[in-house]
Amino acid sequence: MKKIFSSIMTLTVALAMTACGGNSNDGGRKAQELSGAGATFPLPFYNVVFENFSQVNGDVVAYGGIGSGGGVRNLRDKIVDFAGSDAFLSDKEMAEMNPVIHIPTCMGxxxxxxxxxxxxxxxxxxxxxxxxxxxxxxxxxxxxxxxxxxxxxxxxxxxxxxxxxxxxxxxxxxxxxxxxxxxxxxxxxxxxxxxxxxxxxxxxxxxxxxxxxxxxxxxxxxxxxxxxxxxxxxxxxxxxxxxxxxxxxxxxxxxxxxxxxxxxxxxxxxxxxxxxxxxxxTFTWMIIYKEQNYSDRSKEQAMATLELLKYILSDEAQNISSEVHYAPLPAKAKELSITNLKTVTFDGVAILQ
CATH class of the missing domain: 3.40.190.10 (Periplasmic binding protein-like II)
Incomplete structure (x- = not known):
């Protein structure tokens, strides 16, 4: 439990691979630094999953636990790669933003x-x-x-x-x-x-x-x-x-x-x-823009964002949820999420082929 809560208050940073000198992932692209902000509700789960993702993939994930409302504001302002929220966006909220998709990450x-x-x-x-x-x-x-x-x-x-x-x-x-x-x-x-x-x-x-x-x-x-x-x-x-x-x-x-x-x-x-x-x-979600080319983001950064979400949907990550007192996603939620990730684009071209 100490490991889970060591960085629980405001920021989770997974730096394991960077500390070891890794600067590329298995796919050959340069390791990316991803940023997210939002819900504190899933933070104990994210602490572990982000660290594991960094060890596996080489990318660094920084997450500020500022509350779902703050995370959505940061995404609306296009200053983060993803928002964490325990509240899905209403139709009105979605109409005020560029198209987004919701990816459930666990239940709690x-x-x-x-x-x-x-x-x-x-x-x-x-x-x-x-x-x-x-x-x-x-x-x-x-x-x-x-x-x-x-x-x-x-x-x-x-x-x-x-x-x-x-x-x-x-x-x-x-x-x-x-x-x-x-x-x-x-x-x-x-x-x-x-x-x-x-x-x-x-x-x-x-x-x-x-x-x-x-x-x-x-x-x-x-x-x-x-x-x-x-x-x-x-x-x-x-x-x-x-x-x-x-x-x-x-x-x-x-x-x-x-x-x-x-x-x-x-x-x-x-x-x-x-x-x-x-x-x-409840489900808790990560919310991302459907079109990933915004605020001078690179295609590699967009690819890393989707790889993070795919990892969270994996059996390896979902098995962690029960260990930290959450619940894994049902199969239907994972299936729908993969389908939705395939609609995410960079310059209008699907990222996942």
């Missing part, structure tokens, strides 16, 4: 992590979660929480909700889920990368939210499951669409993605109606 879970003395297990329903973050449930011993947890002694203490301060795909996934399970939330707050939470404490990035929860008694917040796991913060069982109380696991996350996946891979899998599904599951 957003958990409700909490800090309560003496409470090692907690059960929550979607409507109760919505009422907590809307400020309608203010105390841990509220009768609705007690009813869900009859065997747990909940304290007579005020709840401290913790949420993201930055534009966040994790926030989008969380609020997308809440809009599906709570009419109150849907009408008053809705889903988005930035939401006006009425009360609580804000923190930047998944690491920031996890840190606040770790340090604050009686707090609860939403984070990527790996961040709670790494800091040994307990997280709740969440009631799914089948009324099962489920913890996140590779199997329960995969169950959430058992439905249809559209050709462009843009889809929400929160509150999936599937047995054993963890209800706050």
């Amino acid at each position: 879970a957003v958990v409700l992590a909490y800090n309560l003395d003496g409470v090692s297990e907690l059960m929550l329903s979607g409507e109760v979660i919505a009422d907590i973050f809307a400020g309608n449930i203010k105390m841990w011993n509220d009768e609705r929480l007690v009813a869900l947890n009859p065997d747990v002694t909940l304290p007579a203490e005020a709840i401290i909700p913790v949420f993201r301060s930055d534009g966040s795909g994790t926030t989008f996934v969380f609020t997308d889920y809440l809009t599906k399970v709570s009419p109150m939330w849907a009408s008053n707050y809705g889903a988005g990368k930035s939401v006006n939470f009425p009360s609580g404490q804000a923190a930047k990035g998944n690491p920031g939210v996890a840190g606040v929860i770790k340090q604050s008694k009686n707090s609860i917040g939403y984070v990527g499951s790996e961040y709670a796991f790494a800091q040994k913060i307990p997280y709740a069982r969440i009631q799914n669409a089948r009324s099962e109380f489920v913890l996140p696991s590779s199997a329960s996350i995969s169950a959430a993605a058992s439905g249809e996946i559209p050709a462009d891979t843009r889809c929400s899998i929160t509150n999936a109606d599937a047995a054993g599904a963890y209800p706050i599951s």
Whole structure:
């Protein structure tokens, strides 16, 4: 775990091959330096995968974990090779940019992590979660929480909700889920990368939210499951669409993605109606321009970008996902992604033949 989190805060740089003096890859082209920015949710997975890719391919990958919103802005400004986002772009957002494609890289879970003395297990329903973050449930011993947890002694203490301060795909996934399970939330707050939470404490990035929860008694917040796991913060069982109380696991996350996946891979899998599904599951994507000749980029740089994405879709990289508490992509998502990568061009000519 130390290896995974050694560079988790803002920047991941895979330099192994460069340090050994490698300056070309097996294909004979010059090794490239790729840059990306965006979601912190998949950063533990990316830390490992980018390093492995560099060792295999010789290219260097630098990634700034600045939040999904910031990553998309950087891609829109054409200053990165790819954006990382847990929120797929809306039709409106896509209309404001040159054509892009979404490549899912893995699946993961957003958990409700909490800090309560003496409470090692907690059960929550979607409507109760919505009422907590809307400020309608203010105390841990509220009768609705007690009813869900009859065997747990909940304290007579005020709840401290913790949420993201930055534009966040994790926030989008969380609020997308809440809009599906709570009419109150849907009408008053809705889903988005930035939401006006009425009360609580804000923190930047998944690491920031996890840190606040770790340090604050009686707090609860939403984070990527790996961040709670790494800091040994307990997280709740969440009631799914089948009324099962489920913890996140590779199997329960995969169950959430058992439905249809559209050709462009843009889809929400929160509150999936599937047995054993963890209800706050999501794909996370890398987003790239369909035409790769922009901002003085070379064809070699474009080729390296696609080789990185092909590596992430490989069995070798996907097997890593479960090791760091994510879930591998279903076969259909990988198949669609390869098809979409074949549409990427440089000066109008397909890069992958």
